[in-house]
Amino acid sequence: MAGERPAGDGPPSPAAAEPGELDGRTLAGYRLEHVLGRGGMAVVYRAEDLRLGRTVAVKLLAPELARNETFRQRFVRESHIAASLDHPNIVPVYDAGEAEGVLYLAMRYVRGRDLRALLDREGPLTSAQTVRIAVQVASALDAAHAHDLVHRDVKPGNVLIAEGTDPDHPEHAYLTDFGLTKKSLSLTGLTSVGQFVGTLDYVAPEQISGRPVDGRCDVYSLGCVVFEMLTGGPPYRRDDDLALLWAHLNDPPPDVRERRADLPAGVGAALRRAMAKRPGERYGSCLEFVAALRAGAGAAPGVLQAGAGAATAPRPDGPPRPPAWARPVFEP
Structure with missing residues (x-):
């Protein structure tokens, strides 16, 4: 937890961070800006895609999910299916994977x-x-x-x-x-x-x-x-x-x-x-x-x-x- 780290330590790893602690951090090529929403097993950030210079929404899943091999395999498989859904009323999925011990999903940022x-x-x-x-x-x-x-x-x-x-x-x-x-x-x-x-x-x-x-x-x-x-x-x-x-x-x-x-x-x-x-x-x-x-x-x-x-x-x-x-x- 944030309050339990000794003073002077570096920034928390994504797997150990609380929602909001990662503001300004870069993960898998995305600069996380601020929290858009959160749930029991995930937090969603507004972020900048540093490769393409566009604003995206990045969903970070709870660290314990990445430690479950069955879940990780299903996440990759289902992320590919979701990314294949080309429909004007479905938020497009751009990218999915694992970085620094955290599973993430990058998708279109919808203004509204x-x-x-x-x-x-x-x-x-x-x-x-x-x-x-x-x-x-x-x-x-x-x-x-x-x-x-x-x-x-x-x-x-x-x-x-x-x-x-x-x-x-x-x-x-x-x-x-x-x-x-x-x-x-x-x-x-x-x-x-x-x-x-x-x-x-x-x-x-x-x-x-x-x-x-x-x-x-x-x-x-x-x-x-x-x-x-x-x-x-x-x-x-x-x-x-x-x-x-x-x-x-x-x-x-x-x-x-x-x-x-x-x-x-x-x-x-x-x-x-x-x-x-x-x-x-x-x-x-x-x-x-x-x-x-x-x-x-x-x-x-x-x-x-x-x-x-x-x-x-x-x-x-x-x-x-x-x-x-x-x-x-x-x-x-």
């Missing part, structure tokens, strides 16, 4: 704020803005699922909101933190007995009970996030964590119209199905959920209602349409 900060500042969003953000997050999740990556921790804090490109697209959403450590932790014995990965307000029932998960657990979590975007609060409000876990496991999804009577009934129906207790009763993909949400809200259906996962056919009078996952971003 996260959805958590947006909701805290503005409260409930309009249905139109909710759909705009949700369709971008859903598109990113489905792209990850196509590569057999399940996020497992979809929450407002993992959705970054940057300035959009034009009045029709006033915000650009990026999904971040694909849980490279989360899946690995659960498989390497680095989580305690009974502990699961995920944030309590948005965690799917199968994660709580320890059953196998697939992309449908992200459908559930996205449903919880959409509920909060529309109402200003998560679907289940309980006094303690155990009661909250019980609610996710056993209580029926709340009716969003009890908190916002102005919403059409179709919005509530879409959310109830997305947050069904059994994965098989949910939508098969995140874009399928958002298509139903958009239709229920009375928004222009566009390409989503026609079937986001359908095969793409060339237009007879123009170039081929974008692939299915990109249509919500590049088409109205």
